[in-house]
Structures are given as structure tokens and as C-alpha cells.
Amino acid sequence: MPTVALIRPLYEGDESEFQEPLGIERLAGFLKANTDEEVRLFDRRLYQQERLFGLADENSFSFWDDFTRAFPVTAPPDIIGLSVMTAEDVPDSLRLISRLKTFYPRAHFIVGGLFVTTALDSAQRRFPAEVQLVSCEGEIPLLETFRAVMAEGVVKTPRFESEKCDAERFDARSLPDKSDSPKDIHLTPDGWAIASRPDLERYLALGCAISLQSSRGCHGSCSFCATPKLPSPYRRWQGRSLPLVVDEIALLSAHAAESGLLPIFNFVDDDFGPLSRIEALDLELKRRGLRIAYALQLRAADLLEQDRLPERLAELRKGGFTRVFLGVESLCPQTLEDWNKSYATDKLPEVFSALKKAGISAHIGYILWHSGTSVEDARIEAKRLWEMGLYCPKVAESRMVLFPGSRLHERGLAAKQVSHAACWEPMSAESERFYQQLSNKLRPVYDAWKEGAVLSPWLAAQAHLTGERTLIEALDAVLAECDRISYRSFVHDEFPQDLHRIAAKLSQRITQIRQTALPMRNRPSKQSADNPSANRPASRSSRRREQ
Numbered sequence: 001m002p003t004v005a006l007i008r009p010l011y012e013g014d015e016s017e018f019q020e021p022l023g024i025e026r027l028a029g030f031l032k033a034n035t036d037e038e039v040r041l042f043d044r045r046l047y048q049q050e051r052l053f054g055l056a057d058e059n060s061f062s063f064w065d066d067f068t069r070a071f072p073v074t075a076p077p078d079i080i081g082l083s084v085m086t087a088e089d090v091p092d093s094l095r096l097i098s099r100l101k102t103f104y105p106r107a108h109f110i111v112g113g114l115f116v117t118t119a120l121d122s123a124q125r126r127f128p129a130e131v132q133l134v135s136c137e138g139e140i141p142l143l144e145t146f147r148a149v150m151a152e153g154v155v156k157t158p159r160f161e162s163e164k165c166d167a168e169r170f171d172a173r174s175l176p177d178k179s180d181s182p183k184d185i186h187l188t189p190d191g192w193a194i195a196s197r198p199d200l201e202r203y204l205a206l207g208c209a210i211s212l213q214s215s216r217g218c219h220g221s222c223s224f225c226a227t228p229k230l231p232s233p234y235r236r237w238q239g240r241s242l243p244l245v246v247d248e249i250a251l252l253s254a255h256a257a258e259s260g261l262l263p264i265f266n267f268v269d270d271d272f273g274p275l276s277r278i279e280a281l282d283l284e285l286k287r288r289g290l291r292i293a294y295a296l297q298l299r300a301a302d303l304l305e306q307d308r309l310p311e312r313l314a315e316l317r318k319g320g321f322t323r324v325f326l327g328v329e330s331l332c333p334q335t336l337e338d339w340n341k342s343y344a345t346d347k348l349p350e351v352f353s354a355l356k357k358a359g360i361s362a363h364i365g366y367i368l369w370h371s372g373t374s375v376e377d378a379r380i381e382a383k384r385l386w387e388m389g390l391y392c393p394k395v396a397e398s399r400m401v402l403f404p405g406s407r408l409h410e411r412g413l414a415a416k417q418v419s420h421a422a423c424w425e426p427m428s429a430e431s432e433r434f435y436q437q438l439s440n441k442l443r444p445v446y447d448a449w450k451e452g453a454v455l456s457p458w459l460a461a462q463a464h465l466t467g468e469r470t471l472i473e474a475l476d477a478v479l480a481e482c483d484r485i486s487y488r489s490f491v492h493d494e495f496p497q498d499l500h501r502i503a504a505k506l507s508q509r510i511t512q513i514r515q516t517a518l519p520m521r522n523r524p525s526k527q528s529a530d531n532p533s534a535n536r537p538a539s540r541s542s543r544r545r546e547q
């Protein structure tokens with residue numbers, strides 16, 4: 001049987017939120033369900049995060065240790081897949097491919113992910129010609145590649161393999177033999193396999209929630225977003241049946257309980273769907289007696305003009321709905337219309353007041369700086385957000401990015417204003433100057449806030465599940481201080497003289513809260529593996545061999 005390794009490369013941008021690599025975990029689950037073959041997963045960012053937070057040191061196994069122990073040159077992998085989500089993943093991917101080729105010259109390389117899907121031209125230029133590129137979801141192309149290797153020992157694939165995305169439904173287990181396997185098939189969300197998560201405990205030890213996907217596509221069509229320009233089956237909103245979603249939650253909750261960890265979930269869907277779908281999830285969780293905490297993302301329009309919104313949200317909160325991310329994006333009706341995202345912004349205060357009353361923490365996506373923003377407008381909008389309790393340091397930083405695959409990026413390309421890569425939308429000289437200065441000055445506060453904001457969903461969920469509110473209240477107080485400093489500086493020009501010192505203290509406080517909330521679980525060291533008699537836990541790699 002061919003052997004497969006799937007890798008998430010390092011991200012060389014500003015890492016804002018570290019999550020499980022659900023893409024490669026789902027691919028591994030799918031391949032396993034259809035071939036009974038084990039797929040090895042390697043997350044370069046996980047090793048990096050463990051070092052960053054002191055859960056690993058120079059004596060711990062590195063990515064290269066683990067990879068070469070799993071695949072010695074005498075037993076190389078047949079297929080090496082990389083998940084490349086953004087342009088910032090490309091440099092590490094290229095270095096990896098080059099280095100891995102010297103170890104494993106006969107391995108077949110396959111690269112997929114959002115970057116290939118939305119910026120194919122760029123991917124074709126940047127990756128070596130012999131690397132197979134896959135757009136959209138990668139389950140079927142990976143399975144076909146696997147079967148080609150199994151049948152012939154080599155892969156003769158086209159440079160670029162896209163799916164025509166015509167078929168409406170596909171049951172993974174009924175995949176026809178390779179000889180008559182069609183290329184134009186894709187999975188529906190109900191055909192997704194349960195993700196394989198061999199390293200779940202490592203992510204949870206870092207304070208990650210368990211990532212889940214319950215739908216794909218979106219009901220919206222915003223001009224700054226790449227989702228509406230995806231091929232048709234991926235653009236259109238399609239939900240996974242909630243009983244299947246809850247089956248996976250039940251499995252993962254049991255797994256977390258065995259490891260003494262909390263069942264905290266985060267739905268990564270672009271658009272979870274209407275309020276009634278959250279209520280259906282809540283009912284199914286209650287019916288099965290599952291006590292979890294979860295966060296999800298909605299379009300702001302999903303909560304507008306709902307009957308009995310405060311009562312319904314309060315009921316959901318009791319069932320574990322602790323946090324929502326809402327794509328508000330702008331309070332200006334004209335700007336929203338320009339972005340093809342019109343909705344009744346005047347109703348937002350009612351929505352946020354109902355969320356607050358229910359105890360659901362709300363975070364928003366907002367694009368303050370764009371081609372139409374003047375400094376005065378930006379301050380007025382920031383003031384309105386502050387009055388609604390929605391201002392945070394991220395607002396001052398938030399600027400329109402023209403993503404490849406979006407209509408705004410296409411427009412910029414046609415006007416020869418932008419290149420093929422993602423970039424900021426150009427602004428007037430005055431706004432550009434002000435933005436750069438503001439961003440530089442407030443950077444220490446933003447960095448401190450970001451550390452706390454990443455921890456906040458986990459602590460809110462923990463408070464729900466344990467009733468222990470001390471840490472979340474302490475963190476909320478630090479974050480509120482970050483908000484206040486950023487707001488006063490930006491809108492009222494009141495920069496504290498010792499801003500660096502204040503930000504360092506806030507950051508220190510957040511680190512203390514983090515260390516109290518997430519007691520260190522160090523990764524085993526190389527010495528413990530080399531010396532079996534040492535009175536230490538066995539290495540992860542050796543545990544894997546024993547299993």
C-alpha cells in the first residue's frame with residue numbers, strides 16, 4: 001500500500017489565531033475511510049507554537065525528527081501533500097518540497113488549499129512543474145492519486161487537476177474503480193469523512209478549541225470576499241446534516257473527557273446559517289445529553305429582525321453557545337452597498353444588546369480603512385463602535401485587503417492598481433499617512449490585546465463548563481483596558497506617554513492568566529526516548545509505534 005504524509009507548512013505572516021489544521025485532518029479521515037490506510041499528519045505550526053509557549057524546547061522532537069523517524073529513507077512516503085492556504089504559506093512549502101525531494105526523490109508531491117483555489121496563476125508560477133496542484137476540496141483528487149500509485153507505482157497526473165464540480169451528490173464509499181472514475185465529482189457536506197485527529201491533545205493543551213465544519217459556502221456575496229467567486233458547489237451554501245455534526249461532537253467530547261480536557265468547539269464555517277439552525281443544533285445536543293461550549297460565525301443579517309431574540313439567545317447560551325463572530329464590516333449603508341453587503345445597520349444595537357444580555361460574547365469583523373475612508377470618517381465610525389461596546393484595538397488596524405479571487409481584487413487588477421498577490425486597498429495620501437502612524441504607535445497595545453483576544457474564547461467556554469469565572473473576568477478587565485487606551489489614543493489623540501511600559505504590563509498580566517488557565521504540559525524530550533529507563537513519559541513517536 002502507498003504511504004501518505006500530509007503537511008501544514010509554517011505561516012510567514014502575522015499569526016492571529018492558531019487553530020487545528022482541519023483541512024489535512026479531514027483529508028486523512030477521508031483517505032482512511034476509503035482505503036483503510038494510515039495517513040501521517042505533520043503540522044509545522046504546531047511545533048512552532050509549542051516552542052513559543054514553552055511546551056517544547058531544543059531537546060524535544062522537531063518536525064524533522066518526527067518526519068524522518070516516521071519515514072526513514074528505507075521506507076519513504078509515496079505521496080507528500082501540502083495544504084497551502086495563503087501566500088504566506090508558500091515560502092515554507094517551497095523550502096520543504098526542495099528539502100524533502102533530496103530525502104525522498106521518488107515521492108509524488110501534491111499541493112492544495114485555498115491559495116491554489118483562489119490564486120491558481122500564482123501557484124502555477126511559484127511551484128515546480130512536477131508538483132500536482134489541486135483546487136477546491138482535495139478528497140477525490142488525493143484518493144485518485146493514491147489509487148494511481150497503488151496500481152502503477154507512479155503518478156502520471158496533469159500539472160493542474162481541477163474538479164468540474166457538476167455532480168450534486170457523491171458517496172465516498174461508493175467511489176467506482178479507477179478505470180471508470182469520473183473527474184467531475186465532489187463531496188457534499190454529508191459525504192465529508194470524520195476528521196482524523198491524532199494530535200488533538202496537543203492542540204487542546206495550547207488552548208485551541210476543537211475545530212468543526214458544519215457547512216460550506218455562504219448566503220452572502222460580498223465583493224471583498226473570495227467565497228462568492230469559488231466554483232459553484234463551493235460558493236452555494238450547503239449544510240451538513242446536524243445529526244452527523246453532533247455524531248462527531250459526541251465522539252470528540254468522549255475523547256476530550258478521556259484526556260481530562262474540556263469539550264470546547266469552534267465552528268469554522270464562513271456562515272453557520274440562520275438562527276433556527278443554531279436552535280436545531282442546540283436541541284440535538286440537549287436530546288443527546290451533550291454538555292459542550294461552542295463558538296460560531298454568522299452574517300450580521302442573520303440576527304436582524306428575529307422574533308423574541310433576547311429569549312432565544314438566552315436559551316442558546318444555556319446550551320453552550322458562548323461566543324459569536326459577526327461580519328458587520330461597516331456601519332455606513334453606502335459603503336455596504338458598494339461592497340454588495342447591504343443590511344439594516346440601524347438594527348445592530350438591538351442585536352448586540354440582546355447578545356450582551358444573554359451573556360454571549362460578540363466579536364465583529366470590521367473594515368474601517370478602505371479607499372473611501374477619510375481620517376474624520378474613521379474617527380466618527382470608531383466613536384459609534386465604542387458607543388455600541390464594539391470597539392477594540394483591532395478596529396483601528398482593520399484595513400481592506402484585496403484578496404485574489406474577490407471581485408474587488410479583479411477590479412484592481414483590471415485597473416492595473418494591484419498585482420496578483422493579496423494587498424491592501426490603496427487609500428488617499430492623508431489617510432495612508434495617518435494609518436501608518438497610528439498603526440505604528442498603537443502596535444504594542446494591539447499586540448497585547450491580540451494575545452488576550454486569542455485566549456478569550458477558550459476562557460469564556462471554560463467558565464461556562466466549570467462555573468469558574470475568575471480568569472475570564474480578569475482577562476476581560478485587561479482587554480477593556482487595551483480597548484480604552486487604543487480608543488482614547490485614536491479618537492481623542494490622547495496617547496499615554498509611557499505607552500510601551502503600559503502595554504508590556506498588560507501583556508505580562510495576560511501571560512500570567514494564560515499560564516494559570518493552561519498549565520504547561522511539556523512535550524516529551526529526546527532524552528526520554530533515548531533512555532527508556534528514565535523516569536519520564538515515553539516519547540510521542542514511540543507511543544505511536546506501540547499503538
Ligand code: SF4
Binds near residue numbers: 218222271
Ligand atoms: S465576507 Fe462573509 S458574508 Fe460576505 S460573502 Fe464572504 S463569507 Fe459570505
